[in-house]
Amino acid sequence: MARRPNARTLFVSDLHLGTPDAQAQLLLNLMRLVRPERLYLVGDVFDLIAMKRRAISVLDGHQQRLVRHILRLARTGCEVIYIPGNHDAAFRTFCGETFRSIEVRRDAVHVTQDGRRLLVSHGDEFDGHFKAPRWKLVVGEMALHTMRRTNRWTVQARRRMGRPYWSLSAALKRRSGNVKHFAGAFRQSALARVRREGVDGYIGGHIHIPFFGECEGFVYCNDGDWVENCTALVEEFDGRLRLVDWQNKTLVDDPRPPSGHREKTETEDWLADEEGQLTSD
Known part of the structure; x- marks a missing residue:
């Protein structure tokens, strides 16, 4: 019997299943704690680009268990909406169709219980808004792969020592001025679309970059990823x-929040500092 x-609603994106970087075990842990009525898979669930490059493209045991868990949710009454991203763009061919109780859409407007209309999309549609020299893109891609490989080793080492999950690459990104500017530009592109669509926000x-x-x-909201953050x-409800x-x-x-005063968390203080720096730059 399915648990109540x-x-x-739960929104997750950028799982990159099919790669050794996917933290499927951690997402499965969250999904056992959070049992939603509606689940949005906000793109790059599978990394078809990376899988095409690899000689053997298979999902490991944790990734297979995660996929089975999502299919079970859909089968037992959870509304599952899959919005393909740039790494699983091949599935955009099926937008508007339903497979095994999972709806495939290009984007969606989610209405919260308190009436806020929020546009949900993967976000790669904003890529054309960012202009950078070709050499910078190449160097950035190489640095990204190096960071993720190093992050993978760090995660594995900490796991063997019984230490909790911590991401080296995410920590480095938080200290990068280029990343802050990129995140700010992405946010502005998302807000511009929000204004055009006449909705209350964006996910x-x-x-x-959460x-x-x-x-x-x-x-x-950028709900982050399941590779680093x-x-x-x-x-x-x-x-x-x-x-x-x-x-x-x-x-x-x-x-x-619906009502009441609360103290800011340390993470919120950090995000406020980031916002201040982006505004002043």
Whole structure:
């Protein structure tokens, strides 16, 4: 018998299944703690680009268990909406169709319990808005692969020592001025689309930089990824949103909670500092 849902909606993106970097075990841990009525898979669930490059492209045991868990959710009444990203763009051919109770869409407008209309998309549609020299893109891609490989070794070493998950690459990104500027440009592109669509906010992924807050009067959320940050967005039954980690620990609470005063978390203080630096640059 399926266990009763304890959350209204869960948003996850950038799982990159099919690669050794995917933290499927940690996402499975979160999904055992958070049982949603509705699940949004916000792109790059499978990394078809990386799988095509590899001689053997298979999902490891944890990844297979995660896929079975998602299929079981869909089969037992959870509404599962799959929005393909740039790494699994081949599935965009099936937008508008339903497979094994999973709806495939190009994007969606999610209405929270408290009535906020939030545009949900992967975010790669904004790539054309960022202009950079070819050499910079090549160097950046090489640095990204190096960071992820080093991160993989760090994660494996900490796991063998019984230490909790910690991402070296995510920590390095938080200290990078280029990453901060890139995240700010992405956010501005998302907010521009929000204005055009006439909705109340945006939820996306793609850039592997989690963020949650109120920007220019709109809700803006990047729910992160499951390669480095291992974060997701949860909507509670009253419409309150939370950015959480793999243990369901709240990293950032809703900028507009239903009622009551609360103290800022350390993560929110850090995000506020980032926002201030981006505004002043």
